[in-house]
Amino acid sequence: MLSGPERDELSASARELMRTPPGLVNDGKWLTAAEQLAATVPLRARQAIRRFQRDPGLDGVLLLSNLWVDPEELPPTPTQQGSVEREATLPAATQALIAMCLGELIAYQNEKGGALVQNVVPVQGQEESQSNAGSAVLAMHTENAFHPHRPDYVLLMCLRNDHEDRAVLLTGPLRRALPHIPAPVRAVLRQERFETKAPPSFLASGAKDLHHAVLTGAREDPDIVVDFHATRPLDEAAREAMGVLRQQLAAAAQEFVLRPGDLAILDNRVTVHGRSEFVPRYDGRDRWLHRTFVHLDARRSLGARSGDSQIIA
Numbered sequence: 375m376l377s378g379p380e381r382d383e384l385s386a387s388a389r390e391l392m393r394t395p396p397g398l399v400n401d402g403k404w405l406t407a408a409e410q411l412a413a414t415v416p417l418r419a420r421q422a423i424r425r426f427q428r429d430p431g432l433d434g435v436l437l438l439s440n441l442w443v444d445p446e447e448l449p450p451t452p453t454q455q456g457s458v459e460r461e462a463t464l465p466a467a468t469q470a471l472i473a474m475c476l477g478e479l480i481a482y483q484n485e486k487g488g489a490l491v492q493n494v495v496p497v498q499g500q501e502e503s504q505s506n507a508g509s510a511v512l513a514m515h516t517e518n519a520f521h522p523h524r525p526d527y528v529l530l531m532c533l534r535n536d537h538e539d540r541a542v543l544l545t546g547p548l549r550r551a552l553p554h555i556p557a558p559v560r561a562v563l564r565q566e567r568f569e570t571k572a573p574p575s576f577l578a579s580g581a582k583d584l585h586h587a588v589l590t591g592a593r594e595d596p597d598i599v600v601d602f603h604a605t606r607p608l609d610e611a612a613r614e615a616m617g618v619l620r621q622q623l624a625a626a627a628q629e630f631v632l633r634p635g636d637l638a639i640l641d642n643r644v645t646v647h648g649r650s651e652f653v654p655r656y657d658g659r660d661r662w663l664h665r666t667f668v669h670l671d672a673r674r675s676l677g678a679r680s681g682d683s684q685i686i687a
């Protein structure tokens with residue numbers, strides 16, 4: 375929770391960034407300014423971010439609240455498919471500053487045109503879709519689980535919640551669930567007995583389905599890669615193991631009703647996330663989040679990007 379003075383300090387930096395030419399989020403010069411100004415983010419927030427990088431805690435979520443978002447000043451919630459925030463608005467600049475404190479902003483050419491700040495909004499006709507445009511229950515997932523260069527962190531900042539304050543961001547923290555998963559089940563989850571489908575926009579440009587283990591890395595504190603909509607177990611034991619994992623993640627689930635000015639930072643390596651259902655009205659007042667992805671080490675994806683672009687092909 376930012377104090378009043380901290381909120382004003384951060385919004386002053388964000389306003390300065392807004393005014394930096396050309397005022398476009400994906401522009402290299404603007405991003406350099408964001409990187410410089412990230413050093414002016416209030417100290418306590420930077421300390422919390424640094425601590426979270428080293429140890430994401432049991433929940434794998436860092437919630438920053440009381441960021442400067444005034445729903446009365448905002449334009450109507452976008453309604454179109456694939457909506458992004460190319461312009462350096464105050465919320466987009468705020469999100470970019472926080473993201474720069476964490477690492478390198480990245481995006482995917484095949485997802486929302488490679489925009490570094492994207493809009494998560496309900497889209498008419500997409501109610502049932504298992505994507506950020508839907509408003510039905512969104513199954514728990516690792517963000518871009520199918521992708522070898524999936525994000526390390528996902529930032530979700532709330533500009534508006536739904537009319538009834540019903541939409542809940544759900545997280546499934548692996549660190550809380552793991553102790554309840556029997557060793558033989560964990561052993562199955564550590565084997566490459568799972569396949570995660572790439573979404574159609576990525577398949578069209580040659581992405582492959584990922585054949586993978588769900589748990590990797592340290593035995594007592596592994597990383598997780600799973601999407602309960604897109605990951606398919608390849609045999610019966612793998613199916614059972616995924617069922618146990620799903621159950622234990624649900625039992626450990628944390629609920630976040632994001633309100634304007636709340637920003638959730640999810641460690642995409644140790645927590646999965648999803649969303650409850652809600653009822654959109656498409657009246658310009660619907661739920662609206664900004665989403666940004668961050669890599670800790672941009673060098674790892676260098677071969678998948680062109681030059682110093684932030685965009686993964």
Ligand SMILES: O=C(O)CCC(=O)C(=O)O
Pocket residue numbers: 494506512517530542543544647648649663665
């Ligand atoms: O709508 C939400 O709270 C989360 C949506 C989501 O999973 C995402 O945008 O990656």
Ligand SMILES: [Fe+2]
Pocket residue numbers: 515516517647
């Ligand atoms: Fe997601």
